Amino acid sequence: MINVSFYLRRLHSLCGLVMLGGVLIEHLLTNASAMGGEAAFNQGLAMMELIPPPIFFAIEICFYAVPLLFHGIYGMYIANQAKNNPTEYGYSRNWKFALQRWTAWYLVVFLIWHVGYLRIYTKGIMGEHISYALVQSTLANPVVFGLYALGMFAAIFHFCNGITTFCMTWGITKGPRSQCVVDKMAMGLCALMCLFTLAFMSSYFIH
Amino acid sequence: MAEQKKTVKFIIERQDSPTSNPYTQEFEIPYRPALNVVASLMEIQKNPVTTDGKKVAPVVWECNCLEKVCGACMMVINGRARQACCTLIDDLEQPIRLQPARTFPVIRDLLIDRSVMFESLKRVQAWVEVDGSWEVKDAPIQNPYTATTAYEISHCMTCGCCLEACPNVGPQSDFIGASPSVQAYLFNLHPLGKFDKEKRLEALMGKGGITSCGNSQNCVEVCPKNIKLTTYLAQLNRDVNKQALKNIFNK
Numbered sequence: 044m045i046n047v048s049f050y051l052r053r054l055h056s057l058c059g060l061v062m063l064g065g066v067l068i069e070h071l072l073t074n075a076s077a078m079g080g081e082a083a084f085n086q087g088l089a090m091m092e093l094i095p096p097p098i099f100f101a102i103e104i105c106f107y108a109v110p111l112l113f114h115g116i117y118g119m120y121i122a123n124q125a126k127n128n129p130t131e132y133g134y135s136r137n138w139k140f141a142l143q144r145w146t147a148w149y150l151v152v153f154l155i156w157h158v159g160y161l162r163i164y165t166k167g168i169m170g171e172h173i174s175y176a177l178v179q180s181t182l183a184n185p186v187v188f189g190l191y192a193l194g195m196f197a198a199i200f201h202f203c204n205g206i207t208t209f210c211m212t213w214g215i216t217k218g219p220r221s222q223c224v225v226d227k228m229a230m231g232l233c234a235l236m237c238l239f240t241l242a243f244m245s246s247y248f249i250h
Numbered sequence: 251m252a253e254q255k256k257t258v259k260f261i262i263e264r265q266d267s268p269t270s271n272p273y274t275q276e277f278e279i280p281y282r283p284a285l286n287v288v289a290s291l292m293e294i295q296k297n298p299v300t301t302d303g304k305k306v307a308p309v310v311w312e313c314n315c316l317e318k319v320c321g322a323c324m325m326v327i328n329g330r331a332r333q334a335c336c337t338l339i340d341d342l343e344q345p346i347r348l349q350p351a352r353t354f355p356v357i358r359d360l361l362i363d364r365s366v367m368f369e370s371l372k373r374v375q376a377w378v379e380v381d382g383s384w385e386v387k388d389a390p391i392q393n394p395y396t397a398t399t400a401y402e403i404s405h406c407m408t409c410g411c412c413l414e415a416c417p418n419v420g421p422q423s424d425f426i427g428a429s430p431s432v433q434a435y436l437f438n439l440h441p442l443g444k445f446d447k448e449k450r451l452e453a454l455m456g457k458g459g460i461t462s463c464g465n466s467q468n469c470v471e472v473c474p475k476n477i478k479l480t481t482y483l484a485q486l487n488r489d490v491n492k493q494a495l496k497n498i499f500n501k
Binding site (some may be wrong): 046047048049050052053121123124125126127128132133136137140141144149207208211212213214216217218219222 | 425456465478494
């Protein structure tokens with residue numbers, strides 16, 4: 044007996060938390076250097092460009108593209124199996140269950156735009172280097188700023204709520220008390236990461 | 251003080267056949283203390299006349315024990331899955347909306363077909379294979395603490411509240427739901443039932459098994475028997491993960 048859906052589900056959970064959680068934290072840390080000003084940010088990017096292009100490309104495929112596509116595509120299949128009902132059953136966990144799926148749908152659209160425009164079009168096709176000035180001019184549009192902030196908040200919530208459900212799915216937290224403690228810690232982390240994001244995104248217009 | 255008769259208003263979602271379109275009708279019955287939803291439906295049955303004076307076919311619903319033991323009268327009352335027999339009118343906001351639990355196929359009005367849960371119980375082998383019996387003194391012993399847990403889970407009356415409230419159970423998904431999953435755990439706790447533990451875990455690892463749980467935790471909130479469903483689901487998650495490791499490395 045090979046239970047394909049069992050292994051896919053567990054892989055989806057693991058891939059989301061470990062691989063994509065890593066991607067999110069890497070993005071937060073890299074972008075946070077913008078708080079140090081133009082020189083600090085561009086220096087960080089220059090450091091990344093020291094990695095030989097074929098290796099860099101392989102990292103992008105293995106650690107970014109494949110996990111993202113798998114988690115995204117299988118995730119859409121999972122989200123379609125839910126009929127969200129937080130208005131009928133307005134418990135906190137049920138709201139988070141619905142939010143997990145709503146943020147997922149926003150992230151599908153947001154990431155197609157983000158990866159498609161910045162990585163594939165700007166960097167890949169136009170051959171432009173990502174720089175402080177480029178990000179600054181992109182975020183100068185208040186609509187773009189808003190959509191990006193929302194995208195970051197969605198990704199952060201999806202990740203943090205994912206920590207709570209990961210602990211349940213893998214049978215780490217069994218009883219209601221331990222589940223509640225992890226939930227509160229994850230939501231605390233979510234708030235911190237959102238504030239941190241807002242700080243480095245606004246820093247472009249403070250320097 | 252002007253004597254005004256207190257009444258209870260109902261808005262009932264009705265449906266004439268499994269395939270016909272649902273519609274609503276309003277009924278009003280006299281109030282009496284300690285009135286519950288089943289008693290109200292019986293009152294409507296005596297004189298099935300809507301508030302606008304139309305004589306209609308009596309509302310169809312299902313009930314048996316009238317004491318929250320059989321699970322048959324589960325329906326959606328003011329938007330929430332509950333047992334009609336133990337839901338007191340005094341605790342409800344009026345008008346009271348009654349709807350069938352549409353996670354299951356509707357047969358007529360509030361009557362639903364819950365046989366899908368029986369199929370799920372068969373799938374997870376929710377029974378103990380018995381080959382003969384013992385004298386009490388010779389029978390395999392049961393840990394009394396485990397027995398306490400088993401007693402709690404054995405209260406499950408397959409009413410289907412947990413399935414109705416779960417966003418992952420319904421026509422859009424193949425998830426069997428909390429109740430049948432947790433019954434697998436009950437029989438895994440049994441001194442003889444645990445011989446088939448692996449079979450039950452394998453059944454739960456299949457499509458629509460415990461992996462389809464999305465942790466919305468509505469099940470534990472609505473369970474009329476207060477079974478700690480999410481705790482046992484998490485335990486089952488542990489068990490199936492261990493089983494998966496065994497499947498990978500022991501074969």
